[in-house]
Amino acid sequence: MLCIQDALREAVKKLEMREMMTPLLDAEVLLCHVLSMDRLFLYVYRDRELTEDQIQIYRSMIAKRLQGVPVQYIVNKQEFMGLDFYVEEGVLIPRPDTEILVESVLEWTKEKGDQQDWVIADLGTGSGAITVSLAHYLQKSHVYSVDISPKALSIGRKNAKDHGVAERIEFLHGNLFEPLRRKGLENKLDILVSNPPYIPKAEVNRLQTEVAKYEPILALDGGEDGFDFYRRIVDEAYVFLKNGGLIALEVGHDQGEFIKKMMESKNIYASIRKVKDLSNIERVVVAIIKK
Ligand SMILES: C[S@@+](CC[C@H](N)C(=O)[O-])C[C@H]1O[C@@H](n2cnc3c(N)ncnc32)[C@H](O)[C@@H]1O
Structure with missing residues (x-):
């Protein structure tokens, strides 16, 4: 079992080891995507347990990020002029x-x-x-x-x-x-x-x-x-x-x-x-x- 806070901690540690530029931001954005929630949710419900499925999906996203895949290609989204755009490789x-x-x-x-x-x-x-x-x-x-x-x-x-x-x-x-x-x-x-x-x-x-x-x-x-x-x-x-x-x-x-x-x-x-x-x-x- 892993709660939001622990999942973030685990991800940030891995991203820091690869010297990513924005480890916490990346870890949060990807977890928000898995949970379909905004970042405020992560702070308010930091003790909320993740399901096995969520943990698996999150770890596979972090693995992609560790290979250098931009966050936007992982979540298929980038905001521009106040609109959400679908993006992919x-x-x-x-x-x-x-x-x-x-x-x-x-x-x-x-x-x-x-x-x-x-x-x-x-x-x-x-x-x-x-x-x-x-x-x-x-x-x-x-x-x-x-x-x-x-x-x-x-x-x-x-x-x-x-x-x-x-x-x-x-x-x-x-x-x-x-x-x-x-x-x-x-x-x-x-x-x-x-x-x-x-x-x-x-x-x-x-x-x-x-x-x-x-x-x-x-x-x-x-x-x-x-x-x-x-x-x-x-x-x-x-x-x-x-x-x-x-x-x-x-x-x-x-x-x-x-x-x-x-x-x-x-x-x-x-x-x-x-x-x-x-x-x-x-x-x-x-x-x-x-x-
Ligand atoms: C710097 S991107 C800009 C994409 C988008 N307009 C933006 O601002 O995010 C340049 C775009 O020009 C396209 N492109 C490259 N050579 C081209 C050509 N000879 N004729 C038309 N489009 C071309 C590329 O495929 C790419 O999508």
């Missing part, structure tokens, strides 16, 4: 940093005022975090969501259904702008948003084990210098955006200035602006198309 776990990108788009739509039937494209669906949040918070929008990974598209579809926005999203399989061209979306978009792969190839292998080992390389690898996708997006976005439309790109912490300059050199982008997070790190570059 094969799609990127949505990051809190990406909320800055979604918030920048939402702010712009607020400033624009009356219009509500936004036509949006999201390049690189992943779990559908950006696509589904935008469809959720912009209730009359229509989103085209493109990914080259069929797995990402199927997880994106699941999340869209779970959040009741599937009928306003078209998931398109293909390479960056190619599906938009197929759909004849030239000059049709109000907003183009993307969190593309942006890590330089050589760095991908040096990433924290769990990122490099469990998250899809396809979602991370931005080519030799990390800018491959930005070059393609900055070159072609104007074809699909309406005059006055918004482009919003998530960028790596040291990539913003280069991407801003890339845009400045094109003479079709105006109001180019870098957006920082609360720690003063540049996360997003936004601009308006002037044709």
Whole structure:
């Protein structure tokens, strides 16, 4: 027999021995998942006995965590923009940093005022975090969501259904702008948003084990210098955006200035602006198309 407190103690000890970054948090989140309870429950009912089944499931989850599997892939869940997203191996776990990108788009739509039937494209669906949040918070929008990974598209579809926005999203399989061209979306978009792969190839292998080992390389690898996708997006976005439309790109912490300059050199982008997070790190570059 094992009570909540003892189960946590046992798990934390094992996780500490493997030098995990957040042993207590991981142990608690996984136990909450087994019990379908929140963390407060663990503190209030610390003497509650676990059933044999619960102990077995919990130990097998801890064993996965000890191998380096991210907690989100074990519980199949990550919160993003106040919504729960289903995730599994094969799609990127949505990051809190990406909320800055979604918030920048939402702010712009607020400033624009009356219009509500936004036509949006999201390049690189992943779990559908950006696509589904935008469809959720912009209730009359229509989103085209493109990914080259069929797995990402199927997880994106699941999340869209779970959040009741599937009928306003078209998931398109293909390479960056190619599906938009197929759909004849030239000059049709109000907003183009993307969190593309942006890590330089050589760095991908040096990433924290769990990122490099469990998250899809396809979602991370931005080519030799990390800018491959930005070059393609900055070159072609104007074809699909309406005059006055918004482009919003998530960028790596040291990539913003280069991407801003890339845009400045094109003479079709105006109001180019870098957006920082609360720690003063540049996360997003936004601009308006002037044709
Ligand atoms: C950094 S992830 C972003 C996922 C999600 N939007 C998010 O923010 O969590 C980049 C995504 O781009 C997709 N991708 C990679 N190369 C692509 C390409 N050539 N065309 C379309 N999507 C691509 C990957 O499969 C991955 O899902």
